[in-house]
Amino acid sequence: MREVYLDYSATTPVKKEVLEEMLPYFCEKYGNASSLYTPGLEAKRALDKAREQVASLINASPQEIYFTGCGSESDNWVLNGAAEMLGSKGNHIITTVEEHHAILHTCDHLKKQGFEFTYLPIDENGRIDPAEVEKAITDKTILISVMLVNNEIGTVHPVKKIAEIAHSKGILFHTDAVQGLGNVPIDVKDMGIDLLSMSAHKIYGPKGVGALYMRKGLRLPNLIHGGAQENGRRAGTENVPGIVGFGKAAELAKANFDHHVAHASELRNYLAERIKAEIPYVHINGCMEERHPGNLNVTFEYIEGESILLLLDQFGICVSTGSACSSKSLKPSHVLAALGVSDELIHGTVRFSIGDFTTKDDIDYTVEKLKLVVERLRELSPLGPGKSW
Numbered sequence: 001m002r003e004v005y006l007d008y009s010a011t012t013p014v015k016k017e018v019l020e021e022m023l024p025y026f027c028e029k030y031g032n033a034s035s036l037y038t039p040g041l042e043a044k045r046a047l048d049k050a051r052e053q054v055a056s057l058i059n060a061s062p063q064e065i066y067f068t069g070c071g072s073e074s075d076n077w078v079l080n081g082a083a084e085m086l087g088s089k090g091n092h093i094i095t096t097v098e099e100h101h102a103i104l105h106t107c108d109h110l111k112k113q114g115f116e117f118t119y120l121p122i123d124e125n126g127r128i129d130p131a132e133v134e135k136a137i138t139d140k141t142i143l144i145s146v147m148l149v150n151n152e153i154g155t156v157h158p159v160k161k162i163a164e165i166a167h168s169k170g171i172l173f174h175t176d177a178v179q180g181l182g183n184v185p186i187d188v189k190d191m192g193i194d195l196l197s198m199s200a201h202k203i204y205g206p207k208g209v210g211a212l213y214m215r216k217g218l219r220l221p222n223l224i225h226g227g228a229q230e231n232g233r234r235a236g237t238e239n240v241p242g243i244v245g246f247g248k249a250a251e252l253a254k255a256n257f258d259h260h261v262a263h264a265s266e267l268r269n270y271l272a273e274r275i276k277a278e279i280p281y282v283h284i285n286g287c288m289e290e291r292h293p294g295n296l297n298v299t300f301e302y303i304e305g306e307s308i309l310l311l312l313d314q315f316g317i318c319v320s321t322g323s324a325c326s327s328k329s330l331k332p333s334h335v336l337a338a339l340g341v342s343d344e345l346i347h348g349t350v351r352f353s354i355g356d357f358t359t360k361d362d363i364d365y366t367v368e369k370l371k372l373v374v375e376r377l378r379e380l381s382p383l384g385p386g387k388s389w
Helices: 016-022 038-058 071-086 101-111 130-136 159-168 240-255 257-278 305-314 334-339 360-380
Strands: 065-068 092-096 116-120 141-145 172-176 195-199 210-214 282-284 295-300 349-353
Touching: 016 240, 038 065, 038 195, 038 210, 038 240, 065 071, 071 092, 071 101, 071 141, 071 172, 071 195, 071 210, 092 101, 101 116, 116 130, 130 159, 141 159, 159 172, 240 257, 257 282, 257 295, 257 360, 295 305, 305 349, 305 360
Parallel strands: 092 116, 092 141, 141 172, 172 195
Antiparallel strands: 065 210, 195 210, 282 295, 295 349
């Protein structure tokens, strides 16, 4: 069966060049980077190189990059670390209603410890108003955390402006950039970012590897206590093959950035135009400007998004009904709810996400099968134009 993968926001395939870079570190160059003999030193050099590659992608210094197990771990480190480090100065943290659950659930955890939160709203296009950030600040605010790119509707937020507001009040600024890495320009120095979360598997690297950018001069409390790995801040033997893969993926993302953005944007727009022209009763969620280049979030009226997903899968087409991290939940998307979309329409929503290996022929095949699926489901639905219970 033909396979068309349109869920690059959930994960990406490991690129051949990345895998080739990783393979020697499983069996041939298997040293522990903390060992002082030659194989250990070889592993340490590989980690140093990867640190430089990841840092270069966001214009950071290698010493500001700390490897973690994933983007969620990086997010947890920031919120829990800031709470521990700055809790004596205040107990208020500002974030948004549309954050990834790695942020929102950590907020829930910190509430039990007496911390208070302001969740900023988004407008009908999914955007954060920096003026709302400024209004939310109190004399007890210790951290502002706003994602760079939303994982469901692809909105790119004005984090540079928000960081300026935070710094004008002496407040730390963090951004979850897991969806933004490799998809929008990131310059941590120009944007004034103090802390930034990343993940390898969103940029054609391996799963199980992430990183935290921590601005020079900051020292969050240790994430894991133990050995001296990651400059003494995250103990545990490093995943050398995975980190090597992350480094190579970052190098490729930087070199391929302009082509990637142009390619994904062109096919995303083509998909949007065909869906709007050929399938009635659809809505695109979020604005098309200042958006992740490969993201298209579409609501199909009168039918269930999960049914669309399952029937498309029978044609070998892979899409999502929202964030992959919460796709097994029956709860309506908190992001679409924040946009003001009704529960009924939320359940009829599908996220398409395009990547480097997507072709125009893939889009044409998807639209033709999507038309069949939507038509069939609407025939079976008791709802719809001209129908009633």
